Amino acid sequence: MEPILNVKNLTMTFGGLKALDNVNIAIEKGQIAALIGPNGAGKTTFFNCITGIYEPSKGQVTITPPGKSSQTLKGLKPNQVTERGLARTFQNIRLFQGMTVLENVMIGRHCRMNAGIFGAMIRPKSQKSEEKKATYASYEILEKIGLEKYVNEMAVNLPYGAQRRLEIARALATDPFLLLLDEPAAGMNPQETKELDDLIIWLRDNEDLSILLIEHDMKLVMSLSDRIHVVDYGKKIAEGTPKEVKSNPEVIKAYLGDDSDDA
């Protein structure tokens, strides 16, 4: 079967700096894959390149949504990539602070709705039912993520861990087939990390999602991932199951070396 995300020879240069250098990564359907590497290795840049925030200098990104044919993401804008079923969260939380928790999730529904100027001002039946559906769908997502008690709270007033989860909820609302999580556990306490662990597995098993996550918490990565991709200085240095990666000498040298007791 075709991988649902297939990245070939992805290269991104910033001036003289090669943030990504011929990176190849393929994600299979139903997988939880992890992208790891030291700080500044190019992991966030990888996300930015496939989601259309940066235009890669070289390489192909092809997606094969379940039940659909393959297509390239070349030249698509971020919103078009999201429409095609890739949703992401951000390393540094980027919620919409002037909106409530529910509205933040409803923003995720935006690309699955149609109402325009006319719909907003005249509110015909179709718009009303669409709006109602989106409201309830968003509320259901909040329930799944366990944030329903904050529904009408302003997003900024949420505790830190809840803000991270809200980012996931908002991404889910776009109906993705592949979820890209950029350091979802950063700054969380062990209890919150454990809940996140459960949530990610639950999402894969119940929501028919595939997940690619960037993470520094090795315990989380090792317990969660089906497959791990390791990058260092923009180059991919290893790939394999958690076990294989743990014992890969290149990886130990580049990354796990100083804190292998964490692993």
Add this chain to the structure above:
Amino acid sequence: MVTIKKIKQAFFIALWFMVLTFPIMVIKVNTITDTVVFRWSYLFWNGIGTFFASLTWNYFLHLKENKQKTETSDDIPMVHQLLQNDRFRIPFLIALAVFFLIYPFVFPMYHTSIMISALVYVMLGLGLNIVVGLAGLLDLGYVAFYCVGAYAYALLNLHFGVSFWLALPISAVLGFMFGTLLGYPVLRLRGDYLAIVTLGFGEIIRIIMENWDDFSNGPRGISNIPPPNFFGIDLGQHGSVIYIYFIVIALVLMTIFFVGRLENSRLGRAWIALRDDEVACQAMGIDKVKTKLTAFALGATWASIGGVVFAAKTSYINPMSFTIWESITILCVVVIGGMGSAIGVIAGALVLILLPEYLRAVAEYRMLVFGALQVIVMVFKPDGLIKSVRKTYKFKKVEE
């Protein structure tokens, strides 16, 4: 709390102010008699005034800091709390309706005329609120669309005899088109850069009107613009002012209605998302280009409708009615009233436009007062007089 330290500080501020304002406050040169008068008493009063103003300012800052310690940041403004309370809301709305209904019959024409201006500013404020308050696009050339609407009515009437009622929808469409036209080139710009370009656009429209004599009659302007037509009946001067008053009331109600709907729609949420975080907004599947253009276009639509009313009301327009100061006044209405908050903008427009009209002493220093108000609001109420409150949703608990 007034401490010795604060008194000392106030004293030095007063001293510094006396030095600073010496040339303008004390020295008076009479160019006709060639004499110089030193008004020493001014120096004294200036010092005393500054001293106490500084103390008061510090006192309020102190109060505010104490208040912040005890309150959470998201208390709902009192107006909203009252409006959510049914027992208060209905009598309040009835009183408001009665007031505005009898207003033109109770007060002389002069006051009705002033109220019309204020209400036009309510419309302009609500329109600009879409662009600046909701979509976060700092537009300093908003008056351009006001100008487009006014000239559209004046010129269409002059050349083709188009009536007020036909001019309203035509200029709404024109405003929409001009809004899109301005939107395109500034799609990539944000913040200060956007402000500068829109400012330039506003000035360009005015300068074109000033110099393209054959088209717009240049600085002489266009006169004898007819008031709205009431089934062909001549209402007389007073009658037609009252008539315009009620038209404006209807237009303001329509604006409040539509803007309120827009705010809580797919489009309105997209504007706010764009304002709060452009990158995240796009990553969540929102088309940035479309969202920005609709904000500009819809904002411009209301300015243009306001322009038609303005032309019909004054019966004479010239380019000087559409200077940058007009844009700034409307922006002050939005910022001081409360960005993104419709109730705030309405209150802001009524206060900022009516106040200078009735406090003639203030009128001359309008911009000075606006500036001072701006500073005070930014320090003590950064979200504006009445800050925006988002809609709350209720969900029935699903019984197990």
